[in-house]
Amino acid sequence: MRKGVVALVGKPNSGKSTLFNAIVGKKISIIEDVPGVTRDRVYGMATFSDKQFHLIDTGGISLGEDQFQEEIKMQAELAIDEADLVLFVVDGKFGMDANDFAIRDILLKSNKKVLVVINKSDTKEYRTNMYDFYELGFDDYFSVSGEQREGIYDLLEHVTNTIKVSDVEYGEEVLKFSIIGRPNVGKSSLVNALLNEERVIVSDIAGTTRDAIDTVFKYHNQDYVVIDTAGMRKKGKVYENVERYSIIRTLKAMDRSDVCVVVIDAEAGIIEHDKHIVGYALEAGKAIVMVVNKWDTVEKSETAMKDYIKLIRADFAFIPYVPIVFLSALTKKRVPTLMPEILKVYENSKKEIKTSALNDVIRDAYYLNAPPSYKGKRLKIYFSNQVSTQPPTFNVQVNSKGLIHFSYERYLENKIRESFDFEGTPIVIRFKNKGEERQ
Secondary structure (H helix, E strand, O other): OOOEEEEEEEOOOOOHHHHHHHHHOOOOOOOOOOOOOOOOOEEEEEEEOOEEEEEEEOOOOOOOOOOOHHHHHHHHHHHHHHOOEEEEEEEOOOOOOHHHHHHHHHHHHHOOOEEEEEEOOOOHHHHHHHHHHHHHOOOEEEEOEOOOOEOHHHHHHHHHHHOOOOOOOOOOOOEEEEEEOOOOOOHHHHHHHHHOOOOOOOOOOOOOOOOOEEEEEEEOOEEEEEEEOOOOOOHHHOOOOOOOOOHHHHHHHHHHOOEEEEEEEOOOOOOHHHHHHHHHHHHOOOEEEEEEEOHHHOOOOOOHHHHHHHHHHHHOOOOOOOOEEEOOOOOOOOHHHHHHHHHHHHHHHOOOOOHHHHHHHHHHHHHHOOOOOEOOEOOOEEEEEEEEOOOOEEEEEEOOHHHOOHHHHHHHHHHHHHHOOOOOOOOEEEEEEOOOOOO
16 A cells, blocks of 8 residues: 655745654755755655655745746646645745745645645744734644644644545555666566566657556466556656656555566666665665666676676665566566566565574574673663564564664674575564563
8 A cells, every 4th residue: 555645835944844854853855044945855754653654845936036946836736746635834933925825826726635834833923923824715724833843743643644545456465566767777668578568658768657557467377466657767857847757656656566676777887866766665665676677788798797796786785685687678588587586575575484483593693793782781682573574574672772783783684684585675673672562
């Protein structure tokens, strides 16, 4: 099931980025006291009461002659178009102006559910301006202070109760995998090669696939769903008028997927944005298969594949457990090697480990390499158990979480992977102090 999408819109300097950071809990958006600083949409994952949703921060919309205004307005409209719910952020300190009414008109045309968020409610001016905002004509109003983190709880409670997500459901038994990657790496060609028929428009023009396209097909008499996504462009290019799509559509497709197939162009090589795309899949906790497409265009040698694998392992050092498939969607060479890898990582992502076997591995790892003491205290591990799958998640009960160093967490993960086959899937280790809930 995909997660809901919430967009923050408003005029410049209304405090959207501060509110974004308060909701997401990380300093992702750039905050400056200069109107129009946030020009690209910024994406984050927000969690409230065990419910998650995507949050998009947009550049401030104004009626000024700024050279970026048309781009900012287009980006904001794209964000509104993709959102399930819009938070219209207004400035409680400075009150309303023509920009607020212009944004109101855009939102009314969108027919989206809108919550008006009166920010900067901690200022003395707010009391003078607060009632003016009801002129906007929306139903729901919330007073908050993004800077002081006031009113956020009530807002998020309403947000998570309001988001309505409609989605195609195929049943839990049907494996769903998405084909993701930069534009023009051959995603649609790969879908056609898998289906062995021309179901998806294939073009040399980057960005032909406007939306995520679901296709049900049979493999060994079993139903599967392949989701072909719009190419993930760098944020600075998504405003292009002819594109009319956004990265958020790919994030939605990933949410619905059991496995993400990340496609890289063998001819063009690896670029930094490929790492960002893998990062999105990793953050979503999805099993991953990496595909090096257009392998037919690479000059072959005895060590060509081995050399390319070394290159990938170096550039993607944070996912050494992901399998790599070399193929050519155009010639269909080696395409049959992909589905077995997808099935394997899917099964690994659903794998459940017996508690006794897990504790044996963790205990042996601890005695083999006990963590160093810190300020006279040493980490002790009491009990471990698996609490969920997709991705496999483990609780490890310890005497003090503060004694965990990231290097020791990585060490334990490696020991788990050495003992159990989790190829292709991330695993999550959660450390809990003795006495905390195990679930």
